[in-house]
C-alpha cells in the first residue's frame with residue numbers, strides 16, 4: 001500500500017469513528033424523545049420538527065459513512081485512487097480534496 005493511501009485510510013477511519021459517534025448520539029436522543037410523556041401539542045410539534053432535523057442531519061452522515069465504507073473497501077481491494085471510467089490514476093491533490101471520488105477530474109460527474 002502506498003504511503004499516500006495509508007494516510008488517506010487513517011483519515012477515513014478517524015472520520016468514520018467520529019460519524020458513528022454523531023449517529024449513535026442522534027439515535028439516543030430520538031429514542032429518549034420517543035418515551036417522553038404528557039407533552040402538550042405545541043411541544044410535541046416542536047419535538048417532531050426537531051426529530052426531522054436530526055433525521056435529515058443523520059441522513060447526511062449516514063451517506064458520508066457509506067461513502068467512507070466504499071472508499072475503505074476500494075483501498076482493501078487495491079483499486080482506490082483509480083478512475084472508474086478509464087483506469088487512470090486519480091491525481092493525489094484531487095483525492096485529498098475529495099477522498100471518496102471514484103473518477104479523475106476529466107470524468108467527474110459534477
Ligand SMILES: [Zn+2]
Pocket residue numbers: 083084085086087088103104105106107
Ligand atoms: Zn478518468
